[in-house]
Amino acid sequence: xxxxxxxxxxxxxxxxxxxxxxxxxxxxxxxxxxxxxxxxxxxxxxxxxxxxxxxxxxxxxxxxxxxxxxxxxxxxxxxxxxxxxxxxxxxxxxxxxxxxxxxxxxxxxxxxxxxxxxxxxxxxxxxxxxxxxxxxxxxxxxxxxxxxxxxxxxxxxxxxxxxxxxxxxxxxxxxxxxxxxxxxxxxxxxxxxxxxxxxxxxxxxxxxxxxxxxxxxxxxxxxxxxxxxxxxxxxxxxxxxxxxxxxxxxxxxxxxxxxxxxxxxxxxxxxxxxxxxxxxxxxxxxxxxxxxxxxxxxxxxxxxxxxxxxxxxxxxxxxxxxxxxxxxxxxxxxxxxxxxxxxxxxxxxxxxxxxxxxxxxxxxxxxxxxxxxxxxxxxxxxxxxxxxxxxxxxxxxxxxxxxxxxxxxxxxxxxxxxxxxxxxxxxxxxxxxxxxxxxxxxxxxxxxxxxxxxxxxxxxxxxxxxxxxxxxxxxxxxxxxxxxxxxxxxx
Numbered sequence: 050x051x052x053x054x055x056x057x058x059x060x061x062x063x064x065x066x067x068x069x070x071x072x073x074x075x076x077x078x079x080x081x082x083x084x085x086x087x088x089x090x091x092x093x094x095x096x097x098x099x100x101x102x103x104x105x106x107x108x109x110x111x112x113x114x115x116x117x118x119x120x121x122x123x124x125x126x127x128x129x130x131x132x133x134x135x136x137x138x139x140x141x142x143x144x145x146x147x148x149x150x151x152x153x154x155x156x157x158x159x160x161x162x163x164x165x166x167x168x169x170x171x172x173x174x175x176x177x178x179x180x181x182x183x184x185x186x187x188x189x190x191x192x193x194x195x196x197x198x199x200x201x202x203x204x205x206x207x208x209x210x211x212x213x214x215x216x217x218x219x220x221x222x223x224x225x226x227x228x229x230x231x232x233x234x235x236x237x238x239x240x241x242x243x244x245x246x247x248x249x250x251x252x253x254x255x256x257x258x259x260x261x262x263x264x265x266x267x268x269x270x271x272x273x274x275x276x277x278x279x280x281x282x283x284x285x286x287x288x289x290x291x292x293x294x295x296x297x298x299x300x301x302x303x304x305x306x307x308x309x310x311x312x313x314x315x316x317x318x319x320x321x322x323x324x325x326x327x328x329x330x331x332x333x334x335x336x337x338x339x340x341x342x343x344x345x346x347x348x349x350x351x352x353x354x355x356x357x358x359x360x361x362x363x364x365x366x367x368x369x370x371x372x373x374x375x376x377x378x379x380x381x382x383x384x385x386x387x388x389x390x391x392x393x394x395x396x397x398x399x400x401x402x403x404x405x406x407x408x409x410x411x412x413x414x415x416x417x418x419x420x421x422x423x424x425x426x427x428x429x430x431x432x433x434x435x436x437x438x439x440x441x442x443x444x445x446x447x448x449x450x451x452x453x454x455x456x457x458x459x460x461x462x463x464x465x466x467x468x469x470x471x472x473x474x475x476x477x478x479x480x481x482x483x484x485x486x487x488x489x490x491x492x493x494x495x496x497x498x499x500x501x502x503x504x505x506x507x508x509x510x511x512x513x514x515x516x517x518x519x520x521x522x523x524x525x526x527x528x529x530x531x532x533x534x535x536x537x538x539x540x
Contacts, residue, residue: 060083060084060085060086060123060126060208060239061081061082061083061106061121061122061123061126061208061239061241062081062082062083062120062121062122062123063079063080063081063105063106063118063120063121063122064080064118064119064120064121065078065079065080065117065118065119065120066078066079066080066081066102066105066116066117066118066121067079067116067117067118068098068101068102068105068110068114068115068116068117068263069114069115070111070113070114070115070446071113074263075098075101075114075263076098076101076102076105076116076263076264077098077262077263077264078264079098079102079260079263079264079265080265081102081106081258081265083106083208083239083241084239084255084256085237085239086234086237086238086239087234087239087240087255087256088230088231088234088240088242088253088254088255088256089240089241089242089254089255089256089257089258090242090243090244090249090250090253090254090256090257090258090271091103091241091242091243091244091257091258091260092243092244092245092247092250092257092258092259092260092285092478093259093260093261093281093285093478094261094281094285094450094478094480094481095245095448095449095450095451095453095454095477095478095481096447096448096450096451097260097261097262097263097448097478098260098262098263098264099212099243099260099448100133100212100243100448100449101114101116101263102260103130103210103212103241103243104130105118106121106123106128106210106241107128107130107210109130111445111446112445113445113446125207126207126208126239127204127205127206127207127208128206128208128209128210129201129202129204129206129208129209129210130201130209130210130212131194131197131198131201131209131210131211131212131214132197132212133212133213133243133449134392134393134394134395134449135185135190135193135194135196135197135392136185136193136392136394136395137394137395138197138200138201139185139193139196139197139200140185141184141185141186142184143184144181144182144183144184145180145181145182145183145184145185145188145196146165146180146181146182148200149165149168149169149181149199149200149203150165152200152203152204153165153168153203156203156204156205161203161204161205162205163202163203163204163205165181165199165203167202168199168200168202168203169199171198171199171202171229171233172195172196172198172199172202172226172229173195173225173226173229174192174195174196174199180192180196183317187317188342188343189342189343189344189346189347190342190347190391190392190471190472191342191343191505192342192343193392194214195226195342198211198214198226206238207237207238207239208238208239208240208241209233209238209239209240209241210240210241210243211230211240211241211242211243211244212243212449213243213244213245213246213449213475214226214230214242214244215227215244215246215249223249223505227249227252227253230242230253231252231253234253234255242254245450245477245478245479245482247274247285247286247479250271250274251271251274254271255270255271256268256269256270256271257269257270257271257273257274259273259277259279259281259282259285261279261281266279266281266282267279267281267282274286284480285478285479285480286479305331305368306329306330306331307330307331307332307334307366307367307466307467307499308328308329308330308353308364308365308366308467308499308501309327309328309329309364309365310326310327310328310329310349310352310353310362310364311327311362311363311364311365312325312326312327312361312362312363313325313326313327313349313352313359313361313362313363313364314326314359314360314361314362315345315348315349315352315357315358315359315360315362316345316348316360321360322343322344322345322348323345323348323349323352323359325361325362326345326349326362326520327362328349328518330467330499330500330501331499332466332497332498332499333493333494333497333498333499334493334499334500334515334516335489335493335499335500335501335502335513335514335515335516336500336501336502336514336515336516336517336518337502337503337504337510337513337514337516337517337518338350338501338502338503338518338520339503339504339505339510339517339518339519339520339521340519340520340521341521342505344520344521345520346471346503346520347391347471347503349520350388350469350471350501350503352364352373353371353386353467353469353501354375354386354388354469355371355372355373355374355375355376355377355378355383355386356375356388358373358374359373366382366385366386366466366467367466369382380413380414383414384410384414384415384463384464384465385465385466385467386465386466386467386469387410387459387460387461387463387465387467387468387469388460388469388471389453389456389457389459389460389468389469389470389471389473390456390471391471391472391473391475391503393444393449393452393453393455393456394444394445394447394449394452396456397444397452397455397456398444399443399444399445400443401443402440402441402442402443403439403440403441403442403443403444403447403455404423404426404427404430404439404440404441405440406459407425407426407429407430407440407455407458407459407462408422408423408425408426408462409422410422410459410460410462410463411425411426411462411463414463415463415464422462423440425462426440426458426462427440428462429458429459429461429462430455430458432458432461432488433454433455433457433458433461433484433485433488434454434481434484435451435454435455435458439451439455450477450478450481453473453474453475453477454477454481454485456473457470457473457485457488461488461492465498466498466499467498467499467500467501468489468492468498468499468500468501469500469501469503470489470500470501470502470503470504471503472503472504472505473485473502474486474504474506474509475506482509486509486512486513489502489513490512490513493513500513500514502514
């Protein structure tokens with residue numbers, strides 16, 4: 050049984066924290082001291098136990114997880130938690146304004162006086178953004194993440210746990226989020242930052258906890274990143290440095306294009322985010338779409354995948370027009386395009402095993418037998434560095450990074466001609482990011498797969514993309530318009 054005692058100097062103190070799921074040890078004897086009014090970063094590879102530990106501090110756990118500790122001190126702490134996947138806390142069938150006002154009213158009844166405009170400002174939404182009449186799915190991934198932060202700030206927590214808060218953010222908004230984290234800490238808010246972004250750690254954290262295989266292997270002030278002693282810390286730092294230094298150019302554009310978007314206009318109701326937009330991608334080429342959150346990057350990708358019907362223009366695959374809706378496409382066309390979503394966990398059925406869902410694509414779209422499809426699933430999992438036993442797990446038992454790699458494996462299992470990657474490295478530690486970038490590079494170089502990549506991460510774009518289209522530079526609907534650098538059409 051957990052013993053709760055009064056803590057004074059530390060906002061949170063825990064001793065002997067363990068977490069088990071079935072026969073698997075997720076967290077093994079963790080001791081933590083979280084100082085009040087400061088930023089403590091918890092880093093480590095995907096599956097190292099960071100999120101499980103953070104949930105346990107709040108008295109929460111994932112289904113099927115058993116949590117115990119010898120001692121827990123958290124007297125007077127009001128927790129707020131912003132998850133890595135925004136869909137976990139956003140209500141998809143209600144307009145954003147209604148949900149935020151409901152949270153605001155509940156907070157006021159509890160004596161909290163934070164307002165919706167104040168929470169949106171603190172979450173780095175610029176003034177004048179038309180937001181409140183939309184549904185969550187009508188926002189970009191970065192906007193959804195900041196919306197989850199605003200929703201949490203409305204509850205007026207004094208300890209904020211942020212799980213990958215810079216995930217999916219363009220550089221300007223990433224900087225704004227980090228500035229806000231630093232400002233909140235300066236006002237006395239205790240912040241626990243779970244992240245793979247070591248540059249963010251250096252920018253805002255006062256202390257660092259390094260986890261590996263469910264244990265704390267190193268901890269201290271942020272200076273330990275400059276002089277680490279544990280091999281796991283060295284691996285994370287070296288992988289991050291190698292990732293920043295990598296760069297390549299893919300494709301020459303000499304061959305006939307595999308994918309063409311011709312004069313596409315698309316948006317929501319009478320509010321287009323793409324206007325007369327065009328691009329072309331050849332076999333073995335990678336085109337990256339960049340720009341501020343909300344500029345239409347994901348809308349463009351969804352049009353290609355048949356998940357968003359354009360109001361004008363057309364999409365062609367190997368010279369053949371694609372039906373605007375995925376339900377109207379042939380099986381061959383459906384198999385040729387695979388989409389890896391930013392919110393990987395939301396893209397999986399929570400009640401079926403990961404392996405079953407990976408095998409379903411080859412069976413339905415490629416006509417494979419069950420045995421052949423299961424073998425394809427095993428090979429795909431191996432490609433992304435996941436153990437074969439992940440196939441038997443449900444997505445709820447995976448870390449964010451493991452779920453994202455499983456989503457990539459599901460796409461690869463159908464052997465697509467075109468792979469759409471929407472912020473696919475944002476939930477991964479630096480080691481796993483490097484593996485995924487190597488996979489994407491191998492797909493273009495050795496298999497001739499075409500890639501459409503959406504990312505705010507300049508290192509990712511530089512590592513895989515031969516051409517970059519900046520959708521934000523002439524965007525009337527973007528939150529922070531800037532001048533165009535490279536574009537084929539307007540947004």
